[in-house]
Amino acid sequence: MTFQSESGDGGPDPSLTVIMSERRQLINLAYRLLGSLADAEDVVQETYTRWYAMSRQQRDAIDSPGAWLTRVAGRICLNVLSSARARRETYVGEWIPEPLPEPAEWTSGRAGGDPADRITLDESVNMAFLVVLESMTPAERVxxxxxxxxxxxxxEVAEIVGRTPAACRQLASSARRRLRDAQAPATPAAQRARIVKDFKLALEAGDIDALIGLLDPGVTATSDGGGLVSTLLHPVEGVERIVRSLVHLEGRLSNLTMLERTVNGQPGLIAQEDGVTVSVYAFEVAGDRIKHIWAIRNPDKLRPWT
Incomplete structure (x- = not known):
């Protein structure tokens, strides 16, 4: 995205560098709020459009441009979240947040060409966290x-959400309770990586006993193809049903290459066909078992991986 802005005397706007330095912060905020890189990019584009729609005098009167940009981006995200609920009711199959690779492996897509746009991968973008955020009201999430x-x-949150500071405090408290109730106890990163690796090896070998041993009794698998590719329309629950589904995939796996990759900052897997990523798998691990598997196959959500 490029903006050309001139001062009143025809010269370049000296604030442009300062304003554009906020872009990464805005992308990181919008992705966490929306769970979609494409929507986050659109929000940031709209935020800057509104900034440059103002006169030079109006912009100069703003004491903190960064705070102004954040307020505007937050309000746009709130509106997008409210409309997204209606859109996702008509989405074909399950909707899973867009998965992100390690920054060094970010290969393409609208944001892929600019390292400054890449999302900071931390606990607030792991797939389990983002999925819980999807269960919150827009105001809670923001x-x-x-x-x-x-x-x-x-x-400051109150100015964005349009409620009192006390009400925003209650919204955040409610969101924390949702997260505490939904998230599994933390498992060390090395242990998570080992379990995901063992899952990959068992899947490739068709080792049913090994797969059963790696899955939590209450395991759930959710797939998102966006109606564009063949996929499960509803979550699959229970070890037996999931193993049966995995076994049915065995023939297709012969044409795929499974690779260990970091997905949203956590150990995950990708499936490639002729060098093109066709599926991304994220996992939630509880103790020494896999509690949840998310399979993203919607091509629109695989742009940074392809």
């Missing part, structure tokens, strides 16, 4: 992310 993740005071 209040929680702005305050607990980006450390904005509730007085």
């Amino acid at each position: 209040a929680f992310i702005l305050h607990d993740v980006f450390r904005y005071p509730f007085a």
